[in-house]
Amino acid sequence: MASDVEVVRTFNRTVTEMAGALDEHHLARGRPLGASRLLWEIGLEGDRAEVRGLRARLGLDAGYVSRLLRSLEAEGLVEVVADAADQRARVARLTAAGRCERRELDRLSDDLAGSWLDALDEGRRARMVDAMAEVTRCLRSIAVEITPEPADSTEAAECLRRYMAELDERFDIGFDPAAALPLEPEAITPPKGVLLLARLHGEPVGCAAVKFLPGHLAEIKRMWVAPSARGLGVARRLLADLEERARAAGCRRSQLDTNGTLAEAIALYRSAGYQEVEAFNDEPHATLWFARDL
Amino acid sequence: MASDVEVVRTFNRTVTEMAGALDEHHLARGRPLGASRLLWEIGLEGDRAEVRGLRARLGLDAGYVSRLLRSLEAEGLVEVVADAADQRARVARLTAAGRCERRELDRLSDDLAGSWLDALDEGRRARMVDAMAEVTRCLRSIAVEITPEPADSTEAAECLRRYMAELDERFDIGFDPAAALPLEPEAITPPKGVLLLARLHGEPVGCAAVKFLPGHLAEIKRMWVAPSARGLGVARRLLADLEERARAAGCRRSQLDTNGTLAEAIALYRSAGYQEVEAFNDEPHATLWFARDL
């Protein structure tokens, strides 16, 4: 009987052997593998990308990226031009040949995946695809990092903006920030509260805040998870983390308001031990109020 | 809704990012990664390994392995001495320091696996482990290659030896090759028949043979799968491959004998369409006879 640790190690060995080896040899296409990866990344959205961003995403040295771009330019696959907004920065853009080559890389990856699928009978194939989706979900979940964030940072602002945009879309009456109860940055900044950001490979994918109120009371605010990161248990972890911090701050009860259209959130609150209570504020967008003892 | 191909590609990307990156940086331990891998492989069984075998298992150039061994020797982790049986060949043996270092590598791998497991709650963890085991099984299954093999090759002989050893262990009365109906190599060599070998990363993990008889009849013989490769659908593929070849040789019916203690084999035959028939030979070890139309 293999232990869990052994299963994970065997899995790692098997997968890196099969996926790694094939990827490297099939996708190189007569150029260094790094160049192909860079080409693929440039074309990821809109066939153009800032050099700075490429460096950050691929975690490569500035000199190295520059050199790779030169070699892609020499192949006629990309053009590197100055950024219109900032003449110091440069932007890499795929040429027609570059777009074509990138499609070819995509096709090769599809073929590799297809060759795996074709090698299995139907039942096994379905089971493998399900299992792969589950592993992907779990590994993404593991890669999510939750840390406190200054309430006025640009990334926090971006999360809160997306949070409100989503509420505006989902509420029947829309979401009017001016009508909502105000939430001052200080209220979710230590020692009066805290804002947490969830990040996946550095990208913000969720936020949640708590403010510590008089009477050993905590109030959960601004709980949001990006669509790309749903189903990973991020909201549950954010909530548990906030509750832990509230407990550490001396709070003995936690409350929150929400809206009946947010079914997933409500299910989460219930399963985390929250029970419906009387309205404790007059937030115009709220239709449900919950609380639990910490 | 993501297509199967997309699921596989996302899976590959996610896994190689997480497993590959961590493996490489954590396991290098201040020496080239190749050296660590070689060290690990030397200690795989009995803390010693033939240089020749290492080369074959890792698929590396002779000169390269020699150089890696020199660097491990310089670190005091291995000793390379001449093979007692063949003075040309050499054997690498872990020193005390080498065994210690290898345990450390093992510990680091365990820690990485453990850190993944610890990051998940119990339910998710169990689902991930199950899914990883399933993916591992499927990928191993994909990696199994089935090819015809000369009946007198050393690898074929080794498979047949293990096949008989297993029968001897499982039959109540043991297995006596001398008492069994003889099977001449020519009978399972084209054009009179064929022997198939299943290999996983080059290692033989199974065999099966068919002999073509008069009257458009085929007889399946020597069906065996190594314990390490069971549950991968190897036997089913071997059987289907043999039947295909029998059909191509003009056979219209396939028969085989087996023993009641071989439950998995019997289940396979039944699910492949075989039905029990009257005894068609006097093989002393057989208790059941099956046949099907092709």
Added chain:
DNA sequence: GCTGATCTCTGACTAAGGTCAGAGGAATGG
């Protein structure tokens, strides 16, 4: 005891992947 094959080792070489220290141009804050 000779011949050819086998096994390992060494030296020479290559490509990939990456690091580091400036140089030079452009932006920003005062």
Added chain:
DNA sequence: CCATTCCTCTGACCTTAGTCAGAGATCAGC
């Protein structure tokens, strides 16, 4: 407009990983 910071590029350099062509020792068959 000046100093500082930011961004990219270039040249020099390094390690890793790997290939290839012998050389030298040994073995197996005759």
